[in-house]
Structures are given as structure tokens and as C-alpha cells.
Amino acid sequence: MFNFAFNSFYEALYMNGHGLYVWSVVILVFISLLGFFIGYTVKIKKIKDKLNEPN
Amino acid sequence: MIKKFIHQFASPKTYLYQVSRFYKYIFYFSLIIYIISIIWGLFFTPEDFVQGNSYRIIYLHVPASFLSQTLYLAMAISSITYLIWRVKLAAYLIIAIAPIGAMTTFIALISGSIWGIPTWGTWWQWDARITSTLILFIMYLGLISLHNSFSNHEKADKLLSWLVIVGAVNIPIIKKSVDWWSTLHQSASITLTDKPSIDPVMLYPLIGSIVGFFGLVICLVLLSSKYQILHREKNKSWVKDYV
Numbered sequence: 442m443f444n445f446a447f448n449s450f451y452e453a454l455y456m457n458g459h460g461l462y463v464w465s466v467v468i469l470v471f472i473s474l475l476g477f478f479i480g481y482t483v484k485i486k487k488i489k490d491k492l493n494e495p496n
Numbered sequence: 497m498i499k500k501f502i503h504q505f506a507s508p509k510t511y512l513y514q515v516s517r518f519y520k521y522i523f524y525f526s527l528i529i530y531i532i533s534i535i536w537g538l539f540f541t542p543e544d545f546v547q548g549n550s551y552r553i554i555y556l557h558v559p560a561s562f563l564s565q566t567l568y569l570a571m572a573i574s575s576i577t578y579l580i581w582r583v584k585l586a587a588y589l590i591i592a593i594a595p596i597g598a599m600t601t602f603i604a605l606i607s608g609s610i611w612g613i614p615t616w617g618t619w620w621q622w623d624a625r626i627t628s629t630l631i632l633f634i635m636y637l638g639l640i641s642l643h644n645s646f647s648n649h650e651k652a653d654k655l656l657s658w659l660v661i662v663g664a665v666n667i668p669i670i671k672k673s674v675d676w677w678s679t680l681h682q683s684a685s686i687t688l689t690d691k692p693s694i695d696p697v698m699l700y701p702l703i704g705s706i707v708g709f710f711g712l713v714i715c716l717v718l719l720s721s722k723y724q725i726l727h728r729e730k731n732k733s734w735v736k737d738y739v
Contacts, residue, residue, distance in 0.1 A: 443536075443540050444540065445539060445540060446539060446540060446541060446542055446543060447539070453538075453539055456548075456549035456550075456552070457543075457548055457549050458548075458614075459548055459549040459550040459552075459614055460549070462550055462553065462610050462611065462613060462614055463538070463549065463550065463552050463553055465610055466553050466556050466557070466606075466607040466610050466611070467534070467538070467556060469556075469603060469606055469607065470556045470560070470603055470607070473599055473602070473603055474712060474716075477595075477596065477599060477716050478715075478716065478719070481716065481719035481720055481722075481723055482719065484723050485719065485722060485723050485726065488723065488726045488727060488730070489726070489739045491730075492726070492730060492735065492736060492739045493739055
């Protein structure tokens with residue numbers, strides 16, 4: 442069940458010609474998640490800073 | 497009695513303090529599960545006999561697709577809760593979930609299109625599953641735009657709730673589209689009633705990726721709802737104490 446499915450690291454990247462499709466989806470998902478996490482963290486920090494400002 | 501219970505435990509203040517308490521545990525647990533499952537699926541599962549290695553997109557596409565529909569259902573439940581019991585938190589959750597639902601639907605559409613190139617020979621087909629998912633994406637964007645166009649938050653919440661409930665009719669259509677119509681998209685590999693049609697070697701990392709992605713998306717909803725509460729309740733004294 443836990444056998445490495447490829448013979449080399451290059452083969453794992455290339456995936457018999459399907460690597461471009463698979464890795465582009467991996468990048469899309471991770472960038473989307475990261476972007477949303479960073480975006481909301483920044484938005485919360487900004488609103489907290491604004492609320493902490495002395496009137 | 498139900499109203500009293502809901503109002504007591506679903507107050508924005510209680511929710512915000514609970515979110516801050518549990519967030520990091522859910523986040524780290526989900527992140528670890530997701531990364532392990534993705535690595536397992538991408539590198540340690542065998543090549544598919546028919547699709548070759550392109551099938552590995554399943555570990556990213558299926559969780560996003562599942563969440564795109566689940567989040568809309570969560571919005572519909574929040575809408576009903578808001579309209580019946582006037583729970584403010586439910587209204588905040590609707591608009592907090594919408595952008596994340598749009599993101600997961602976008603991932604589902606794009607990853608599906610990319611998967612379609614080596615598998616079907618085309619990146620797009622106006623078939624029932626893909627078209628109904630595109631409608632879901634447009635609905636998410638429409639709901640966000642509509643909410644932003646209102647200056648009166650209460651009016652926006654009410655209108656949005658009704659629209660979300662009406663739009664929920666699209667969810668069973670997406671789910672059943674592969675059974676009702678002849679489509680390029682395959683039938684569901686995992687159902688609650690039947691034995692999975694996918695081999696266990698490929699199934700376990702898929703379940704892990706769904707659980708991990710689900711947890712990460714929950715974390716995003718918690719962050720988004722936290723922002724909504726701070727933004728909408730900023731004039732309340734307890735918010736100043738909280739920050």
C-alpha cells in the first residue's frame with residue numbers, strides 16, 4: 442500500500458506525460474488555500490488594529 | 497424554548513470566543529491529514545489502468561467538488577435559521593461562507609477542466625454536471641455581489657437568505673445530474689448506500705484528502721465569520737474588550 446509508485450523523482454514529476462495536468466491542479470489548490478488564509482488573517486488584523494485605535 | 501437555546505449558544509460573542517479556542521486544533525489536525533493524504537495519493541498509489549497518472553487529480557478535485565455543494569447546503573441551513581429564529585450569527589455565516597464556496601467551486605471547475613484534457617480529450621463540455629456546477633459558481637458570485645451592493649445589512653441578509661433557499665434547488669440537480677442525464681462525467685465513486693466502486697488502495701487517501709480539505713475549509717469559514725462579526729458588531733462594547 443505504501444510503495445513508491447515511480448522509479449525516480451523525475452518520473453514522479455513527469456507522470457508519463459500527465460505531470461503538467463496534475464501539478465497545475467496541485468498549485469491551483471495550494472495557492473487558493475494559501476491566498477484565502479493570508480487574505481482573511483490580514484483582514485482580521487486590519488480590523489483589530491482599527492478597533493484598537495484611540496478615538 | 498428552541499429560540500432561547502439558539503440565541504444563547506449562537507450569540508456572536510459566544511461564537512467568537514469558541515472559535516478562538518478551537519481554531520488552531522482544527523487547523524493543524526486538518527493540515528496534517530490533508531498533506532499526508534495528498535502525498536499518499538500522488539506518490540504511493542498505483543497508476544490507474546485506464547486513465548494513467550492523470551487520475552491523481554481526483555485527490556484535489558473531489559474534495560473541492562464535495563465542499564462546493566456542502567457549503568451551499570450550510571448556507572441554506574443558515575438562511576432557514578435566520579429567517580425563522582432571526583439569529584444574527586446565521587446571517588453572518590451566510591455571507592462568510594459565500595466567498596469560500598465560490599473558491600471551492602472554482603477549484604472544482606478548473607481542476608475538472610484540466611482533468612478533462614487527457615481523459616476526455618476536451619477541457620469543457622456543456623453537459624449537465626459541468627453546467628450545473630458552473631451555475632453554482634455564478635450563484636455564489638451573484639450572492640456576494642448582491643450583498644455588497646446593499647448599504648442596509650438587515651435588508652441584504654433577508655434578501656440573501658431567500659435567494660439562497662431558492663438556489664438550493666441546484667444542489668440535488670448537481671448531485672443527480674450524472675444519473676438523470678447522459679454526461680461525460682462518471683457516476684459517483686463513493687455513495688452512502690453502495691459499496692465504493694474505487695479500489696481501497698486509492699480510496700483511503702481520497703477519504704483522507706476529503707477530511708483534510710473539509711477541515712481546512714471549516715477553518716476558512718471560522719476566519720471569515722470572525723471577520724464578519726468584528727466588522728458588523730464593531731460598535732458593541734464586548735468587541736472592544738475582545739480585541
